[in-house]
Amino acid sequence: MTSAPAHPDRxxxxxxxxxxxxxxxxxxxxxxxxxxxxxxxxxxxxxxxRLGFSLIIVAAALAIGGGWxxxxxxxxxxxxxxxxxxxxxxxxFWSWNASLRYTTVAASVALVNLQPVIIAAASAWLLAEPxxxxxxxxxxxxxxxxxxxxxxxxxxxxxxxxxxxxPTGSVSGSRALLGDLLALVGAVTAAGYYLIGRRLRxxxxxxxxxxxxxxxxxxxxxALAIGTGSELGPQPPRELAIFAGLALGPMLxxxxxxxxxxxxxxxxxxxxxxxxxxxxxxxLAAILPGIAEVPGPWTLFGxxxxxxxxxxxxxx
Numbered sequence: 001m002t003s004a005p006a007h008p009d010r011x012x013x014x015x016x017x018x019x020x021x022x023x024x025x026x027x028x029x030x031x032x033x034x035x036x037x038x039x040x041x042x043x044x045x046x047x048x049x050r051l052g053f054s055l056i057i058v059a060a061a062l063a064i065g066g067g068w069x070x071x072x073x074x075x076x077x078x079x080x081x082x083x084x085x086x087x088x089x090x091x092x093f094w095s096w097n098a099s100l101r102y103t104t105v106a107a108s109v110a111l112v113n114l115q116p117v118i119i120a121a122a123s124a125w126l127l128a129e130p131x132x133x134x135x136x137x138x139x140x141x142x143x144x145x146x147x148x149x150x151x152x153x154x155x156x157x158x159x160x161x162x163x164x165x166x167p168t169g170s171v172s173g174s175r176a177l178l179g180d181l182l183a184l185v186g187a188v189t190a191a192g193y194y195l196i197g198r199r200l201r202x203x204x205x206x207x208x209x210x211x212x213x214x215x216x217x218x219x220x221x222x223a224l225a226i227g228t229g230s231e232l233g234p235q236p237p238r239e240l241a242i243f244a245g246l247a248l249g250p251m252l253x254x255x256x257x258x259x260x261x262x263x264x265x266x267x268x269x270x271x272x273x274x275x276x277x278x279x280x281x282x283x284l285a286a287i288l289p290g291i292a293e294v295p296g297p298w299t300l301f302g303x304x305x306x307x308x309x310x311x312x313x314x315x316x
Contacts (some may be wrong), residue, residue, distance in 0.1 A: 010220070025255075025256075026254075028030065028249045028253030029249075031246075031251050032181060033281040033285065034281060034285050035242050041239050042243075043097030043101065043291065045230050045231065045232055046093075047094055050243055051251070053246075054093070057210075059211070060209060065073075067205055067208045067211070069114070073203070079115045080202055082212040084216075085197060086216025086219075087217070087220050088189045090217040091185070095183070095185040096108065096183060096186035096202055097185040099111075099112070099180070101179065103175075103179025107176075111306070113277060114146060114306065116191075117142045118187060122195060126316065134312060138308075139196050142309025145284065145309055146306055148301060176267060188284060201263040258270050
């Protein structure tokens, strides 16, 4: 598989190594789940503030560098795609943030990181890149791992799952299952976000691209928060510090770093960065005093299957 050419505004000889950027992005995104778990705010409130803080820095970069002029080169269809990517990002933040209220950090992060497998499946239709037989085997392994992770969160395993799905099912089992399903929604929406980014980053430089996408995501999250009656403010200093941390680490270092790499590497390769997130997030969740959440053996086993399947499916 060959790398996509660097954006014309950024000559390859002067650009930093995409692998170094993706390494830094991995560190950034690993802090997302633990920080979200520490917050007491509504999932939509977290996403809205996170994007709002991020847009302050993005707006400054656009104003100083004049990158906003790149918007003039886009067609209406491309502008629509960028806004669509922002809407998918907003839904990803909402569904994944919400999943962390119902299931464990390890389960949520492992399931949301099925997105590379979803990209592999969508590539046959959207990018004319059908997965190989080995990649389909990887898809199967990852799906089995996802089921193991999901069942590990439901007390009683298969019997507990049946109980959770019944009208009189247990609250704990139902909550865990809902959290796992929300994490899967987060995987689907994130996959769409990266697929669109792969296309548009060949046409648009980093800051104008993330300005459009993060801006659209902010508008969608703000509308959903207002529509659902979520209390956006005022927020206590502790929550504002968490929101700022999410903006600086997972958003600007993590997402923006991966969006930069989309202009230099295929989406498949860039999305592999997320494979290291379960390890980093689970370790942080286990050692942080405010969480101290040690994953069980079945969650670890299922997560290993998910990551092994994704690695197998994502390799060319």
